[in-house]
Amino acid sequence: MLHSNRINGLAKLMGVTLLGATLFGCGGNQTEVSADTQTSTKTVAITAIVEHPALDEVRQGAIEELGNAGYKEGENLTVNFQSAQGSTATAGQIAKQFAADNPDAIIAIATPSAQSIVATTNTIPVVFSAVTDPVEAKLVGTLEGSGTNVTGASDVLPLEPQLKLIKEIVPNAKNIGFVYSPGEVNSAVTLKKLKEIAMPMGLNIIEAPAQKASDIAMAAQSLVGRVEVIYTPTDNNVLSSYEALAKVAKEAKLPLIGSNTDTVARGAIAALGVNYHELGIQTGKITARILKGEKAGEIAIYRASELDLHVSPKHAVEQGVTLPQSILDKAKKIIE
Secondary structure, eight states: OOOHHHHHHHHHHHTOOSSSOBOOOOOOOOOOOOHHHHHOOEEEEEEESSOOHHHHHHHHHHHHHHHHTTOOBTTTEEEEEEEOTTOHHHHHHHHHHHHHHOOSEEEEESHHHHHHHHHHOSSSOEEEEEESOTTTTTSOSOSSOOSSSEEEEEOOOOSHHHHHHHHHHOTTOOEEEEEEOTTOHHHHHHHHHHHHHHGGGTOEEEEEEOSSGGGHHHHHHTTTTTOSEEEEOSOHHHHHTHHHHHHHHHHHTOOEEESSGGGTTTTOSEEEEOOHHHHHHHHHHHHHHHHTTOOGGGSOOEEOOOOEEEEOHHHHHHTTOOOOHHHHHHOSEEOO
16 A cells, blocks of 8 residues: 555645545736746645635635745646535544645634644644634744744734724614624634723623524524624624625614625625735745745744725615715725
8 A cells, every 4th residue: 555645745746636625726927936836746735614705815815826926726736625614523524634635735714724724733834814813712822933833814803993983883882783603712702802992982792692604693683672783703604694694784774894894795884804815815925935945833923904994885775874974985995
């Protein structure tokens, strides 16, 4: 029997991946590449806890940037992408499969997938992305270089601007509904910090937990009559069922404000958040550095510094409010 490392080596030379990998192409302009990237094929395994627009943007941005760095799909790069479809059990199975495949690097998108990968390997370089608090999630001990096989890019948001945005759009807001998945570390951390910041501002955070995506609409419904606005974090279950949540908000004339700009096209009236395509590009930059020889543990965690504001006057009217001109003037994108 061939040793698994030898099998993987043959697979890399043939430009294929094992175990039913799904291959994704990437375009981009031709760039000059080093001798190393010209002569050796690299394999990058990518996993996400679920597929939704923000996480898809991260993956696409990472592959795009790898191409810009000289690692081109179909030439000298093989990409194996697997989605956990919202299941932490499946995320664990994917982690074991990736560890057995022994790729050159693993990109783990969103906290649950990153936790599964990091728990499974301490040798393969891991680049997490779209993780709100990597220290609290126990992925790294510090943001300034972990000293382990792990690094990545965080989508952590400053929360005070989020609350100021809510107050500017809904001045009479006193009670803010918060729909989230208690099993997601990033959401639990956000809730705790949000409550701490909200209290001095005279705001109450009313939580509505939903254990799974199918519970999101019911959780939102439980807030009707109790809050003046609903705020949604970068919660993967919430994002995967956002249309159901937006339907409740529209029927109840309850303003819905998000922290992920993709949600505005899906029903939110406004969202102040990270550009996830750019986050993916930064993830790709980090991964390329590792493929070129840098150690993951010596690379500091990337944190997004700029936020984009997207708004929808149409959804605002549907949910019983009018966006003030000051908000429209600040918006990077207005979705009609």
